[in-house]
Amino acid sequence: MSRYVEEVLQKIEDKNKYEPEYLQAVEEVLKTIAPVVDKHPEYKELAILERMTEPERIITFRVPWVDDEGKIHVNRGFRVQYSGLIGPYKGGLRFDKSVNQSIMKFLGFEQIFKNALTGLPIGGAKGGSDFDPKHKSDMEIMRFCQSFMTELQRHIGPDVDVPAGDIGVGAREIGYLYGQYRRIKDRYDGGVLTGKGLEYGGSLVRTEATGYGLVYFMREMLKANGNQSLEGKTVTISGSGNVAIYACEKARMLGAKVVAMSDSNGCIYDENGIDLDIIKQIKEVERGRIKDYLNYHSAAKYIERTGEDSPIWEIKTDIALPCATQNEVTLNSAKKLVANGVIAIGEGANMPCKLEATEYFLEQGVLVAPAKAANAGGVATSAIEMSQNSMRYYLSFEQVDKMLDAIMVNIFKSTEDACKTYNLGINYVAGANIAAFTKLAKAMIAQGII
Numbered sequence: 001m002s003r004y005v006e007e008v009l010q011k012i013e014d015k016n017k018y019e020p021e022y023l024q025a026v027e028e029v030l031k032t033i034a035p036v037v038d039k040h041p042e043y044k045e046l047a048i049l050e051r052m053t054e055p056e057r058i059i060t061f062r063v064p065w066v067d068d069e070g071k072i073h074v075n076r077g078f079r080v081q082y083s084g085l086i087g088p089y090k091g092g093l094r095f096d097k098s099v100n101q102s103i104m105k106f107l108g109f110e111q112i113f114k115n116a117l118t119g120l121p122i123g124g125a126k127g128g129s130d131f132d133p134k135h136k137s138d139m140e141i142m143r144f145c146q147s148f149m150t151e152l153q154r155h156i157g158p159d160v161d162v163p164a165g166d167i168g169v170g171a172r173e174i175g176y177l178y179g180q181y182r183r184i185k186d187r188y189d190g191g192v193l194t195g196k197g198l199e200y201g202g203s204l205v206r207t208e209a210t211g212y213g214l215v216y217f218m219r220e221m222l223k224a225n226g227n228q229s230l231e232g233k234t235v236t237i238s239g240s241g242n243v244a245i246y247a248c249e250k251a252r253m254l255g256a257k258v259v260a261m262s263d264s265n266g267c268i269y270d271e272n273g274i275d276l277d278i279i280k281q282i283k284e285v286e287r288g289r290i291k292d293y294l295n296y297h298s299a300a301k302y303i304e305r306t307g308e309d310s311p312i313w314e315i316k317t318d319i320a321l322p323c324a325t326q327n328e329v330t331l332n333s334a335k336k337l338v339a340n341g342v343i344a345i346g347e348g349a350n351m352p353c354k355l356e357a358t359e360y361f362l363e364q365g366v367l368v369a370p371a372k373a374a375n376a377g378g379v380a381t382s383a384i385e386m387s388q389n390s391m392r393y394y395l396s397f398e399q400v401d402k403m404l405d406a407i408m409v410n411i412f413k414s415t416e417d418a419c420k421t422y423n424l425g426i427n428y429v430a431g432a433n434i435a436a437f438t439k440l441a442k443a444m445i446a447q448g449i450i
């Protein structure tokens with residue numbers, strides 16, 4: 001590894017000791033871009049790595065709200081505006097009790113690379129709150145969103161910073177957030193949030209985009225490696241939220257059989273193939289648990305989660321799509337997947353594989369579609385939503401889907417090109433990092449020391 005990379009990593013570790021997720025994300029990127037850094041001594045003189053790993057701005061704020069019983073609660077809100085180098089800050093909002101500064105910084109850092117890969121003019125950001133939306137009434141969710149936006153609105157705007165959804169923030173939350181923004185600003189700023197409802201400026205395909213994009217990337221990766229396809233392959237997908245549901249839908253459309261899905265409590269296994277309509281009913285309408293699937297398909301199996309390792313990775317599969325959360329694939333799980341003959345991993349969630357799990361997959365010749373590239377379809381379609389808002393125009397489902405597909409094909413191509421240039425074989429993790437980093441470094445040099 002380059003000495004410069006080592007020095008910077010050491011400094012970052014010293015400064016951010018209590019931020020493990022952030023350190024993990026930075027370590028993965030810096031280690032993989034070392035060959036590029038070695039070729040460009042000017043990066044050290046210009047402190048490119050130091051500047052790229054320090055967020056432009058971190059905003060934290062108090063979010064007070066009142067529950068249905070009249071009790072007052074206080075949560076912490078965050079917005080990490082990581083880099084506006086190539087466009088307005090852009091990235092989702094996460095409402096989950098695990099949210100803290102380390103998680104916000106890791107997600108913001110990864111977002112700048114992901115957004116660079118899309119080829120679109122969007123910078124990187126992330127935000128959210130440690131608010132836990134589970135078991136809250138609609139009115140409680142609305143009051144929380146209104147309080148959160150009352151502060152956030154000072155820091156965002158269609159040409160400044162454009163949030164979207166993430167874990168715990170779906171169409172309902174975006175609606176409440178947008179309503180409060182509009183009420184305070186008293187003007188039409190449709191492009192201030194993406195993932196909006198179709199009735200008030202949303203884009204067709206945005207709901208499906210991350211999951212569909214993941215599968216388009218997987219299709220390209222399989223094609224490039226022995227002209228394989230998803231047709232007839234067995235697939236397991238962790239999570240049962242937005243990304244997981246639409247990854248399942250597209251994988252089935254391309255001829256795969258999805259046999260398992262999960263939530264944070266456990267997973268279901270249906271050897272006949274998952275009934276996606278039932279999953280949508282449970283998760284999108286009833287907001288229930290994955291276990292409820294057994295009420296509709298009693299022959300399916302439910303496996304409760306008991307420890308750190310998710311039981312879903314013990315199920316035999318050709319392709320595994322982790323689409324729930326960070327660090328959900330441990331080394332132990334990776335070994336089980338490989339022992340059961342997995343050929344490809346597609347990261348729908350952000351940083352779902354622990355570093356040692358990714359290294360193990362690569363050592364074993366398993367194809368890995370890295371999150372920054374493979375799940376970029378969501379933010380790319382958000383950028384298409386922003387364009388439609390600026391144009392005061394709507395594109396059809398087919399038009400947006402075609403654009404999304406073309407973007408994913410391009411992302412795979414630039415990842416593959418970087419692998420070829422730096423002799424990285426099938427290490428698409430390094431390839432994607434290098435392709436994004438090269439673009440960001442050029443933009444940083446062009447804009448001077450800022």
Ligand code: NDP
Pocket residue numbers: 165166167168169170210238239240241242243244262263264265323324325326328348349350375376378379
């Ligand atoms: P959702 O809130 O819609 O769904 C999240 C799913 O993951 C739920 O099934 C949830 O189960 C499960 N989950 C959450 N935490 C854990 C955990 N600790 N262990 C096991 N399962 C868990 O979120 P999204 O589908 O939007 O996001 C999923 C992932 O994809 C995240 O990493 C997100 O950052 C990433 N992503 C999302 C994009 C988007 O467009 N939405 C874009 C790019 C990346 P439960 O209900 O039990 O909590």
